[in-house]
Amino acid sequence: MSLFAACKTSTDVVSDDYLNKPWDTIIASAKGTTVNLTMWQGDPYINKYMQDYVVPHLKSQFNINLKIAAGQGNEVVKLIMNDIEANRNAGNIDLLWINGETFFQLRQVNGLYGPFVNKLPNAEFVDFENRFIGIDFQQKIDGYECPWGNVQLAIIYDSLKVSEPPKDLTSLAEFVKANPGKFTIPYEFTGLTLLKSWLITLAGGDEMLAGDFDERKYEKYSNLLWNYINSIKPYLWKQGETFPSSLAQMHQMYANGELLLTFSNNDGEVDNKVLQGLFPNSSRAYVFEGGTIQNSHYMGITYNAPNVPGAMVVCNFLMSPEAQYEKMKPAIWGDGTILNLSKLTPEWQQKFDDIPSRKYSPKRSEIQPFALMEIAPEYMIRLFDDFRKYVIEK
Amino acid sequence: MPLFAGLGYALLNSFGLAGIISNGFTLSYWHIFFTSGEFEKSFLYSFILTLVILLLSVIISLIICISYNSNVNTGKSAYLFYIPLAIPFMVAGFLTYQLFNPTGFFSRVAYSLHLTSSHSNFPDITNDALSIGIVITHVFIATAFLTILFAGIFKNEKIEELAILATSIGANRREINRRVVIPIILKKTFPSITLYGIFILSSYEIPLLLGRQTPQFISVAIANKFQKFNLQDIPLAYCMAVVYTFIIIFILFYLSKRNKLYHEND
Numbered sequence: 001m002s003l004f005a006a007c008k009t010s011t012d013v014v015s016d017d018y019l020n021k022p023w024d025t026i027i028a029s030a031k032g033t034t035v036n037l038t039m040w041q042g043d044p045y046i047n048k049y050m051q052d053y054v055v056p057h058l059k060s061q062f063n064i065n066l067k068i069a070a071g072q073g074n075e076v077v078k079l080i081m082n083d084i085e086a087n088r089n090a091g092n093i094d095l096l097w098i099n100g101e102t103f104f105q106l107r108q109v110n111g112l113y114g115p116f117v118n119k120l121p122n123a124e125f126v127d128f129e130n131r132f133i134g135i136d137f138q139q140k141i142d143g144y145e146c147p148w149g150n151v152q153l154a155i156i157y158d159s160l161k162v163s164e165p166p167k168d169l170t171s172l173a174e175f176v177k178a179n180p181g182k183f184t185i186p187y188e189f190t191g192l193t194l195l196k197s198w199l200i201t202l203a204g205g206d207e208m209l210a211g212d213f214d215e216r217k218y219e220k221y222s223n224l225l226w227n228y229i230n231s232i233k234p235y236l237w238k239q240g241e242t243f244p245s246s247l248a249q250m251h252q253m254y255a256n257g258e259l260l261l262t263f264s265n266n267d268g269e270v271d272n273k274v275l276q277g278l279f280p281n282s283s284r285a286y287v288f289e290g291g292t293i294q295n296s297h298y299m300g301i302t303y304n305a306p307n308v309p310g311a312m313v314v315c316n317f318l319m320s321p322e323a324q325y326e327k328m329k330p331a332i333w334g335d336g337t338i339l340n341l342s343k344l345t346p347e348w349q350q351k352f353d354d355i356p357s358r359k360y361s362p363k364r365s366e367i368q369p370f371a372l373m374e375i376a377p378e379y380m381i382r383l384f385d386d387f388r389k390y391v392i393e394k
Numbered sequence: 395m396p397l398f399a400g401l402g403y404a405l406l407n408s409f410g411l412a413g414i415i416s417n418g419f420t421l422s423y424w425h426i427f428f429t430s431g432e433f434e435k436s437f438l439y440s441f442i443l444t445l446v447i448l449l450l451s452v453i454i455s456l457i458i459c460i461s462y463n464s465n466v467n468t469g470k471s472a473y474l475f476y477i478p479l480a481i482p483f484m485v486a487g488f489l490t491y492q493l494f495n496p497t498g499f500f501s502r503v504a505y506s507l508h509l510t511s512s513h514s515n516f517p518d519i520t521n522d523a524l525s526i527g528i529v530i531t532h533v534f535i536a537t538a539f540l541t542i543l544f545a546g547i548f549k550n551e552k553i554e555e556l557a558i559l560a561t562s563i564g565a566n567r568r569e570i571n572r573r574v575v576i577p578i579i580l581k582k583t584f585p586s587i588t589l590y591g592i593f594i595l596s597s598y599e600i601p602l603l604l605g606r607q608t609p610q611f612i613s614v615a616i617a618n619k620f621q622k623f624n625l626q627d628i629p630l631a632y633c634m635a636v637v638y639t640f641i642i643i644f645i646l647f648y649l650s651k652r653n654k655l656y657h658e659n660d
Contacts, residue, residue, distance in 0.1 A: 074621040242521045242606035256497035381624045392607050
């Protein structure tokens with residue numbers, strides 16, 4: 001029994017009254033309050049969408065002051081874990097932008113408030129039946145995080161330099177060998193999503209790795225993966241002795257011409273990177289024929305959020321057709337929607353249909369058949385450690 | 395007191411007695427710590443690199459001080475040494491990366507002057523196997539610090555007067571430097587140099603930006619265990635942090651003892 005076990009039973013401290021209150025009461029309680037949102041702020045387009053669209057609309061429609069602070073993933077998980085250990089009833093964060101890995105960790109430590117999603121009126125428009133939205137890293141969201149956007153891993157290349165981008169693992173190996181030093185894998189979240197996509201491809205499809213983590217399957221298919229990567233390792237950037245530790249570095253090296261391919265977890269990102277002037281106009285995005293992982297990103301309310309009603313109203317607004325529509329425009333963010341468009345009014349359906357199509361990214365309908373489902377989080381943990389052991393240190 | 399409280403908490407975590415993912419007393423994290431070899435590798439790498447950085451910085455700083463007769467930290471030239479100290483490590487690492495990476499500023503200049511036939515021909519000193527980028531960046535900052543430190547000692551210890559005295563009894567410039575100037579400066583500044591060494595050993599941003607995934611600087615390795623995807627790695631990070639802290643405490647203890655002895659003999 002842990003000496004500090006007493007500190008571990010504090011996760012239900014926030015009043016769950018709001019889960020049983022009518023929505024009107026929640027809106028009234030949220031009025032005039034401040035909501036503290038912590039999110040990754042590494043993309044100027046996303047920041048602009050939040051500051052120029054979300055913040056003023058929340059103020060004018062609900063009189064909510066949304067304050068956005070920078071923070072992401074594990075650093076936020078650590079903060080929440082510290083709060084839980086310290087038995088802190090009211091934290092500093094109301095709302096968090098999270099993805100599957102963070103969701104998995106926060107659910108492990110009971111760091112999220114809920115289940116609140118079904119309480120939100122706009123939840124009725126959300127496509128929860130979609131396995132890429134209702135399930136996060138093989139874990140049902142169970143109302144503990146509200147879907148915000150949906151993306152698919154894409155490969156970005158410069159069409160002036162690469163006329164025929166590699167579409168599968170065989171042609172990628174040939175491409176890498178023909179262009180030594182021009183390809184690498186980022187050793188971070190996006191790189192791990194790529195490794196997971198390849199693992200699934202080598203396993204023969206996402207149904208092969210569906211469900212809980214399977215050690216036997218992992219051993220079998222990860223061996224194939226390491227063998228594949230090691231076969232092209234001498235031709236990788238810096239001979240595969242080191243790998244970029246951030247996607248920003250990958251993007252910079254791609255923009256400089258040091259690399260021929262880069263990756264993005266957002267299939268629409270190439271459009272806004274070109275519009276920002278960071279990538280050349282000749283940049284294009286595609287997905288491998290073996291498929292790439294599609295997943296959603298979410299908003300979660302912390303277990304000790306001081307302003308639960310405010311956070312719920314913000315979540316509801318972010319899922320609204322108007323906020324999703326604005327976010328989906330390529331010139332704004334280009335993020336995929338989590339709404340089931342058939343549930344919207346004909347007017348809204350028409351508006352979504354009329355969104356100017358992406359210029360440099362593939363159409364969603366074109367890459368959807370190649371979407372792979374996220375696998376259990378333990379696969380990512382093992383891939384992260386074993387990539388180091390069996391590739392970097394080899 | 396906060397240090398010991400933190401150390402105590404870290405120890406409890408490493409034995410599974412604290413932390414919200416703990417399941418009670420276990421030696422498994424320490425077992426992994428001792429068998430993986432990860433800490434030893436990182437520590438040895440960080441330690442060797444720190445020694446190289448200190449050695450280069452001390453030599454360069456001594457050369458500057460002796461060449462300019464300690465007048466380096468007065469007048470306008472002083473800015474040359476104070477400005478590098480005002481640059482945060484993160485910025486210094488980033489600048490080195492931007493200037494020296496294979497498609498960085500110097501590579502582009504070399505390419506446009508036809509000194510290299512392609513960007514990849516430019517010497518690669520970022521994220522490189524020999525950690526040259528880390529060494530250059532740290533030496534740049536450490537040299538500024540040590541030069542100011544040495545120049546102060548040069549004046550306070552009246553080294554110039556001692557040199558004149560040595561000359562009057564027949565010593566040449568080389569002998570004066572070898573037997574008077576360098577020994578006095580190094581003896582007086584040894585604790586500060588060692589403390590600065592600990593500072594380099596614990597640095598995070600520069601090796602994070604300019605280093606490789608393996609081996610990693612000790613602080614980067616510990617932070618990775620704390621921050622990456624596996625929550626079960628957190629107690630292991632505490633094991634690493636505890637051992638590292640004990641090593642530093644031991645060095646500081648040795649330094650204070652040595653300092654005490656030095657003052658008693660003075």
